[in-house]
Amino acid sequence: MADNPNSPKDPMQAWREMRDAATEQWAKAMAEFVGTESFARSMGAYIDAYLATAAPYQKAISEYMEAMLTRLNMPTREDVIGLARRLTNVETRLDDLDARLDEIDSRFADLSTKLDLVLRAVQASGAAATEMDQPQNRPPRRNAKGTHS
Amino acid sequence: MTNTKYPGFDSEALLKFRAEIERFARGAQRGAQLATGKLQTKIAQTPKETVWTLNKATLYHYYPHVPAEQRHRVPLLLVFALINRPYIFDLRPGNSFVEFMLQRGYDVYLLDWGTAGPEDKHLRFEDYALDLLPRAIRKLKAHSGSREFSLLGWCIGATLVTIYAALRQHDGLKNLILLTAPLDFSDRSAVPYSIWLDSEYFNVDGLLNAVDNMPGEMIDWGNKMLKPYENFVGSYVRLWENLDNPSVVESWQAMNTWVTDLTPFAGAAFREWVVWFYRENRLMNGTLQMKGQTVDVSKITVPLLNVIATADHIVPNVQSISIMDRVGSTDKKLLSVQGGHIGIMAGSGARKRTWPQIDEWLAARSD
Numbered sequence: 001m002a003d004n005p006n007s008p009k010d011p012m013q014a015w016r017e018m019r020d021a022a023t024e025q026w027a028k029a030m031a032e033f034v035g036t037e038s039f040a041r042s043m044g045a046y047i048d049a050y051l052a053t054a055a056p057y058q059k060a061i062s063e064y065m066e067a068m069l070t071r072l073n074m075p076t077r078e079d080v081i082g083l084a085r086r087l088t089n090v091e092t093r094l095d096d097l098d099a100r101l102d103e104i105d106s107r108f109a110d111l112s113t114k115l116d117l118v119l120r121a122v123q124a125s126g127a128a129a130t131e132m133d134q135p136q137n138r139p140p141r142r143n144a145k146g147t148h149s
Numbered sequence: 150m151t152n153t154k155y156p157g158f159d160s161e162a163l164l165k166f167r168a169e170i171e172r173f174a175r176g177a178q179r180g181a182q183l184a185t186g187k188l189q190t191k192i193a194q195t196p197k198e199t200v201w202t203l204n205k206a207t208l209y210h211y212y213p214h215v216p217a218e219q220r221h222r223v224p225l226l227l228v229f230a231l232i233n234r235p236y237i238f239d240l241r242p243g244n245s246f247v248e249f250m251l252q253r254g255y256d257v258y259l260l261d262w263g264t265a266g267p268e269d270k271h272l273r274f275e276d277y278a279l280d281l282l283p284r285a286i287r288k289l290k291a292h293s294g295s296r297e298f299s300l301l302g303w304c305i306g307a308t309l310v311t312i313y314a315a316l317r318q319h320d321g322l323k324n325l326i327l328l329t330a331p332l333d334f335s336d337r338s339a340v341p342y343s344i345w346l347d348s349e350y351f352n353v354d355g356l357l358n359a360v361d362n363m364p365g366e367m368i369d370w371g372n373k374m375l376k377p378y379e380n381f382v383g384s385y386v387r388l389w390e391n392l393d394n395p396s397v398v399e400s401w402q403a404m405n406t407w408v409t410d411l412t413p414f415a416g417a418a419f420r421e422w423v424v425w426f427y428r429e430n431r432l433m434n435g436t437l438q439m440k441g442q443t444v445d446v447s448k449i450t451v452p453l454l455n456v457i458a459t460a461d462h463i464v465p466n467v468q469s470i471s472i473m474d475r476v477g478s479t480d481k482k483l484l485s486v487q488g489g490h491i492g493i494m495a496g497s498g499a500r501k502r503t504w505p506q507i508d509e510w511l512a513a514r515s516d
Contacts, residue, residue, distance in 0.1 A: 010165040027378040034374050035341040044350030051352070055359045084268035088204045095203050095284055102291040
């Protein structure tokens with residue numbers, strides 16, 4: 001019996017094709033939906049509703065906790081935040097000092113390089129002067145009569 | 150082939166169905182391991198040292214892979230966005246931009262903004278772009294011994310380095326690379342974010358009064374809602390289909406680890422992001438002020454490589470392209486790469502499609 005050309009060789013393939021087609025349609029539809037003003041409005045309304053209901057409770061809890069911790073001589077959230085900020089300020093000052101040190105280090109390195117160059121130049125001119133001072137290298141001196149001595 | 154013993158019964162289909170069941174069984178085992186956390190993918194493995202920290206920010210230096218005499222003279226600093234973690238640059242061994250650039254002879258540094266706490270809710274864009282970034286750069290220069298450096302910013306990191314480059318022209322910046330940079334928000338129809346964040350619908354001040362910093366989970370939810378079906382359904386269907394393929398599962402898990410490793414967006418900076426950038430488009434309108442100075446992108450004169458992703462649904466191309474006509478740079482290139490916002494740098498095709506092109510451009514300007 002010949003193979004039926006319509007018989008599914010891979011039963012999962014048909015399902016995959018159906019799923020991919022649906023995926024594409026869903027993806028397109030959802031992307032279009034989230035790009036609408038009505039979606040933006042509903043999302044904004046959801047956040048507003050959250051703020052309207054949760055924020056007052058959150059504020060009340062914060063105030064209660066602050067009062068409670070103060071009575072217990074414990075640092076409050078604001079105290080810890082203030083401390084963290086002061087630590088950051090100290091860190092920033094240290095970073096400024098570190099920058100100064102790096103700059104001084106860099107200037108010393110530059111100065112050291114320049115001093116090396118000057119030293120080499122002085123040594124070279126000193127060597128040249130010593131060489132010139134050798135009797136055989138001295139230029140002949142003229143005496144009063146104008147003849148070479 | 151039809152079974153001759155039992156006419157009408159397709160044995161080939163049966164074999165395929167059986168193979169599918171076996172594949173499902175293999176995949177189910179790996180899926181269970183994945184769900185219970187027994188399958189761990191190593192991420193951010195390239196060895197590095199910490200060279201500077203301030204508040205939550207950290208500057209890392211990756212140990213070079215090639216000897217100093219073969220290395221490019223100009224070091225490279227990577228800057229990521231204020232949301233999610235920067236180890237996306239070094240996702241996993243064999244699929245790491247950092248590793249690739251080290252092999253190509255660069256001295257690579259990474260700036261991690263860290264996780265903003267409630268004490269950081271006052272941090273603004275100018276604090277990131279004109280205080281923390283320049284301080285990190287100063288340390289990079291002292292550490293590397295180079296007075297020049299290249300900057301690569303990705304996503305909001307690209308916005309930050311653009312601001313820096315416009316206002317600090319004499320700081321030693323040699324090359325500027327922008328990846329999927331959100332800069333121009335004039336086209337409101339380009340991305341749903343422009344509508345969602347409209348003042349008519351989104352009460353940014355009310356929200357920030359309640360939460361200090363913008364929670365990473367909310368930003369992640371917003372990013373996923375841009376393509377809801379793909380992110381909430383499609384991604385898991387693809388994983389399900391490939392559960393019997395270890396390399397696909399490993400890749401998915403690495404990316405999923407990064408996607409779910411969220412950081413809050415500092416409150417004041419998030420407010421500026423929504424109001425100054427999305428709503429008022431101040432950067433491109435030339436009205437953005439940072440520390441009392443107007444950010445004028447025409448002051449950027451260094452060589453510029455602007456990389457955009459063809460299928461970027463988070464930062465559509467129109468937000469990134471217009472800067473090409475606005476900068477003062479004469480040496481500038483717009484590079485369009487096939488892929489999505491994150492995929493062009495961290496996807497399986499990044500090693501072939503994106504990284505070599507960045508290297509080729511940068512290598513010619515780093516010695």
